[in-house]
Amino acid sequence: MFSVLTLFLQCLKECHGLPLINGQNCDPFATVSLVGPSRNDQKKTKVKKKTSNPQFNETFYFEVTRSSSYTKKSQFQVEEEDIEKLEVRIDLWNNGNLVQDLFLGEIKIPVKVLGSDSFQAWYLLQPRDNGNKSSKNDDHGSLRLNICYAEDYVLPSEYYASLRNLLLKSSEVEPISASTAYVLAEVCRDKYDAILPLVRLLLHHHKLVQFITAVAELELKDTQEANTIFRGNSSATRCLDEMMKIVGKHYLKVTLKPILDEICENPKPCEIDPLKLKEADNVEIHKENLRYYVDKVFSTVVQSSISCPTLMCDVFCSLRRLAAERFPNDPHVQYSAVSSFVFLRFFAVAVVSPHTFHLRPHHPDAQISRTLTLISKAIQTLGSWGSLSKSKLSSFKETFMCEFFKMFQEEEYIESVKKFLDEVSSTESKEPSVMSESVHLKEGYDLWRPYESATSNSICHEPPCSDLVREMYKRAQGRTRIGKKNFKKRWFCLTSRELTYHKQQDKEPIYTIPIRNILAVEKLDESSFNKKNMFQVIHVEKPLYVQANNCVEASEWIEALCRVNKCNQRRLSVYHPSAFLNGNWLCCKATSENTVGCTPCTAGVPADIQIEIDGDRETERIYSLFALNMAKLQKMEEACGSIAVYQGPRKEQDDYSNFKIEDSVATFQTLQQIISAAEKLDEHHDRYRKKRSSSAKYGSEENPIVGKIS
Known part of the structure; x- marks a missing residue:
C-alpha cells in the first residue's frame, strides 16, 4: 500500500491591479512552479496583452509520491519526496518582447497547508528579495486561484484485476466507442485527466x-x-x-x-x-x-x-x-x-x-x-x-x-x-527504393559508424579487425550437448535489407537473413552456454546466437539491428531470454520448442531510457476518475438501456453528457462492468480506511500526524 499525491492547480483564474509599466498596461504572464529539494517543475501561462486585470483561467497538474511510500521512480524520474518541504510558487511577469521580462510579483503556498478539498482565494502578490528584478511599486496587485490536491491510496495489485482487464481489452471491443478506455476519455470533463494515466497503463502493458x-x-x-x-x-x-x-x-x-x-x-x-x-x-x-x-x-x-x-x-x-x-x-x-x-x-x-x-x-x-x-x-x-x-x-x-x-x-x-x-x-510490404548489393566487410573502418553508401541506402557496420565476433552458434535447438566445435568464427555485415555472415572477409556470404524476417534481437542469458556478451537474432527459422568481443559491441549490434528492423510489423512482443536445450526452455521450463516467449521484448524503448511505470498506480488513478464521475456513468447506463430496449427517441444529449453511443447494447454492457468494478474497489478502499483508522497507531507510518501539534 502506498499513496500518490496529485496536485491540481485547478485554475489560475485572474489577477487584479497589476502595476503599470511606463504608464501603460502590461503584457502579463505567469510561471507556475512546484519547488522542493529535488525538483523544480515549471509551467507557463499564455501572455495576456495590454491589461492590468488579466483573465488566465488555465489549469496545471503536478504529481508527487509520499515519502516512504513508494520505492520506484516514475517515468518522469520523480523520486520519493517530502511533501512538508514542497511549495507552489506563482510568479507574475511582464512580457518584455525583445527585452528582458520584468518581474511583477509572486506568491508561495506550502503544499502541507492544502486540504483535500479545493478552495478558492485571493492572494496579494509579494515583492521578490532580488532587488534588481522586483517592481518598484508598493502595490503589486493580487491573484485569484483555485487549488487542491487529491491523494490516491494504491491497493495491492490483485484488487485491480477486474478494472485493469477491462482497460487492457479495450482495443478488442467493437465498436471502440463502447470500450472502457474510450468511455473513460469521454466521461471526464478534461481529457487530460483521463488520457495521461490511460496512456501510461496501456504503454506498460504493450x-x-x-x-x-x-x-x-x-x-x-x-x-x-x-x-x-x-x-x-x-x-x-x-x-x-x-x-x-x-x-x-x-x-x-x-x-x-x-x-x-x-x-x-x-x-x-x-x-x-x-x-x-x-x-x-x-x-x-x-x-x-x-x-x-x-x-x-x-x-x-x-x-x-x-x-x-x-x-x-x-x-x-x-x-x-x-x-x-x-x-x-x-x-x-x-x-x-x-x-x-x-x-x-x-x-x-x-x-x-x-x-x-x-x-x-x-x-x-x-x-x-x-x-x-x-x-x-x-x-x-x-x-x-x-x-x-x-x-x-x-x-x-x-x-x-x-x-x-x-x-x-x-x-x-x-x-x-x-x-x-x-x-x-514504412510498411512491411514496402521494398527499398534502391535494390542494392550487399556491402562486404573490410578492415580498417570505424566499427559502429553507419554511413550512406554511394550507390545505395544501405547501412553498413564494418569491423576494424578479424576478431569482431569470436564465435557463433546458429542451431542450438534439439541438441543435448554443446561443444566448442559448434561455435565458429564469422564476419557479419548489416545493410538496410539484410544481415549476412561470412567465413572470411570479402567472401560471399554463407547465410543471409532478410531484415523483414528478423522478428526480435535480444540479449541471451549467460547461463545458456556459459558464455558472456551473447545476443540472439530471432528470425522466421531458428534463432541465431552470436557472441561479441565485449558487452559494448554486443549492445551496439543489438541497437543497430533493432533500428533497421523497427518498422517490421511482424516483430515479436515477447521472447525467450535463454536457449531451448535438453528438451525445454531454460528460462521458463516450457517443454515445447514453439512455446510463446516468456519475457517482454525490450527493443521498443532505447536502452538508456527505461521507462518505469507502475500499472497499479495508474489503475488507481483511473478508478478514482470513474468514482468521481459515477453519476455521469449511471446516466449513460440509463440512456443506453432505454435506447436498447425501446429503440425510441433518445433523451436530450445532456442526459448522457454529449456521449456518442454507437452501439447501445455493447456500451450498456461496458458501463455495467465499469460500475461493478468501481463499486468493488469502493468496498476495498472503505475497508482499508476503517482498518487504518481503528488499528493504526496515531503517529505511526500508516497513520502519520497531519499538521502541527498545538
Missing part, C-alpha cells in the same frame, strides 16, 4: 498501439476532408501527444538539444517582421541567420529516422495505412497523417517550448523565444507535405513569412520530408 489505431480509425470515419486529418483535440490525438512526450524524450534529446543549446547560448538576431525591427537592424542578415537555424533544425530532423523510437514508428505506420484507406484518391494524405504529429505536434512544439521537454533548464528570454517561434513556424510548414507549392504561399498569415519562404522553393525539401516520413512509417 496495448497502446492497438488502442490508438482503433480510436484513430473511429475519428477518420467522421473526417470529411483530407486536409483536416487529425487536427482536432480528440482521444486519438491526445493519446498520441502524451505517448510522444513519454517515449520521445530521448529522441528529442539526441536530435534537437545540440542545436537548441547553440541557439539559446549564442543567439543570432533573427527578427524578420518589419513591425518589430529596429532602425539599426539589417533584415537581410536576420533572414540569413534564421535560414541557417531553420536549415540546421530541419536537416537534423529529417536525418533522425534511425533514432525514432520503435513505438512511435508503429503508430505512424498505422496512421499512414488508415489515412490511405480513408482517402484512397489523395496521394499526399498518407504523409500528412504522419507529419501532422511528428512535425506539428512533436518537433515544432519542442522547438518553441524546449523547457517543457527538459531540453533546456528554464524557459528562454523574450528574444530567444521569438527566434524559436519563427523556427517552429518554419519547421511546421516544411514538414507539411505538399505545402511548399507556389500556389500555397499566399496562405501564410504573415506577409513577412511568405517572403521568407520564397528562399525554400527547392524540391529537395519536399523530397527530404517524404523520405523521412517513409523511413519512420
Whole structure:
C-alpha cells in the first residue's frame, strides 16, 4: 500500500491591479512552479496583452509520491519526496518582447497547508528579495486561484484485476466507442485527466498501439476532408501527444538539444517582421541567420529516422495505412497523417517550448523565444507535405513569412520530408527504393559508424579487425550437448535489407537473413552456454546466437539491428531470454520448442531510457476518475438501456453528457462492468480506511500526524 499525491492547480483564474509599466498596461504572464529539494517543475501561462486585470483561467497538474511510500521512480524520474518541504510558487511577469521580462510579483503556498478539498482565494502578490528584478511599486496587485490536491491510496495489485482487464481489452471491443478506455476519455470533463494515466497503463502493458489505431480509425470515419486529418483535440490525438512526450524524450534529446543549446547560448538576431525591427537592424542578415537555424533544425530532423523510437514508428505506420484507406484518391494524405504529429505536434512544439521537454533548464528570454517561434513556424510548414507549392504561399498569415519562404522553393525539401516520413512509417510490404548489393566487410573502418553508401541506402557496420565476433552458434535447438566445435568464427555485415555472415572477409556470404524476417534481437542469458556478451537474432527459422568481443559491441549490434528492423510489423512482443536445450526452455521450463516467449521484448524503448511505470498506480488513478464521475456513468447506463430496449427517441444529449453511443447494447454492457468494478474497489478502499483508522497507531507510518501539534 502506498499513496500518490496529485496536485491540481485547478485554475489560475485572474489577477487584479497589476502595476503599470511606463504608464501603460502590461503584457502579463505567469510561471507556475512546484519547488522542493529535488525538483523544480515549471509551467507557463499564455501572455495576456495590454491589461492590468488579466483573465488566465488555465489549469496545471503536478504529481508527487509520499515519502516512504513508494520505492520506484516514475517515468518522469520523480523520486520519493517530502511533501512538508514542497511549495507552489506563482510568479507574475511582464512580457518584455525583445527585452528582458520584468518581474511583477509572486506568491508561495506550502503544499502541507492544502486540504483535500479545493478552495478558492485571493492572494496579494509579494515583492521578490532580488532587488534588481522586483517592481518598484508598493502595490503589486493580487491573484485569484483555485487549488487542491487529491491523494490516491494504491491497493495491492490483485484488487485491480477486474478494472485493469477491462482497460487492457479495450482495443478488442467493437465498436471502440463502447470500450472502457474510450468511455473513460469521454466521461471526464478534461481529457487530460483521463488520457495521461490511460496512456501510461496501456504503454506498460504493450496495448497502446492497438488502442490508438482503433480510436484513430473511429475519428477518420467522421473526417470529411483530407486536409483536416487529425487536427482536432480528440482521444486519438491526445493519446498520441502524451505517448510522444513519454517515449520521445530521448529522441528529442539526441536530435534537437545540440542545436537548441547553440541557439539559446549564442543567439543570432533573427527578427524578420518589419513591425518589430529596429532602425539599426539589417533584415537581410536576420533572414540569413534564421535560414541557417531553420536549415540546421530541419536537416537534423529529417536525418533522425534511425533514432525514432520503435513505438512511435508503429503508430505512424498505422496512421499512414488508415489515412490511405480513408482517402484512397489523395496521394499526399498518407504523409500528412504522419507529419501532422511528428512535425506539428512533436518537433515544432519542442522547438518553441524546449523547457517543457527538459531540453533546456528554464524557459528562454523574450528574444530567444521569438527566434524559436519563427523556427517552429518554419519547421511546421516544411514538414507539411505538399505545402511548399507556389500556389500555397499566399496562405501564410504573415506577409513577412511568405517572403521568407520564397528562399525554400527547392524540391529537395519536399523530397527530404517524404523520405523521412517513409523511413519512420514504412510498411512491411514496402521494398527499398534502391535494390542494392550487399556491402562486404573490410578492415580498417570505424566499427559502429553507419554511413550512406554511394550507390545505395544501405547501412553498413564494418569491423576494424578479424576478431569482431569470436564465435557463433546458429542451431542450438534439439541438441543435448554443446561443444566448442559448434561455435565458429564469422564476419557479419548489416545493410538496410539484410544481415549476412561470412567465413572470411570479402567472401560471399554463407547465410543471409532478410531484415523483414528478423522478428526480435535480444540479449541471451549467460547461463545458456556459459558464455558472456551473447545476443540472439530471432528470425522466421531458428534463432541465431552470436557472441561479441565485449558487452559494448554486443549492445551496439543489438541497437543497430533493432533500428533497421523497427518498422517490421511482424516483430515479436515477447521472447525467450535463454536457449531451448535438453528438451525445454531454460528460462521458463516450457517443454515445447514453439512455446510463446516468456519475457517482454525490450527493443521498443532505447536502452538508456527505461521507462518505469507502475500499472497499479495508474489503475488507481483511473478508478478514482470513474468514482468521481459515477453519476455521469449511471446516466449513460440509463440512456443506453432505454435506447436498447425501446429503440425510441433518445433523451436530450445532456442526459448522457454529449456521449456518442454507437452501439447501445455493447456500451450498456461496458458501463455495467465499469460500475461493478468501481463499486468493488469502493468496498476495498472503505475497508482499508476503517482498518487504518481503528488499528493504526496515531503517529505511526500508516497513520502519520497531519499538521502541527498545538
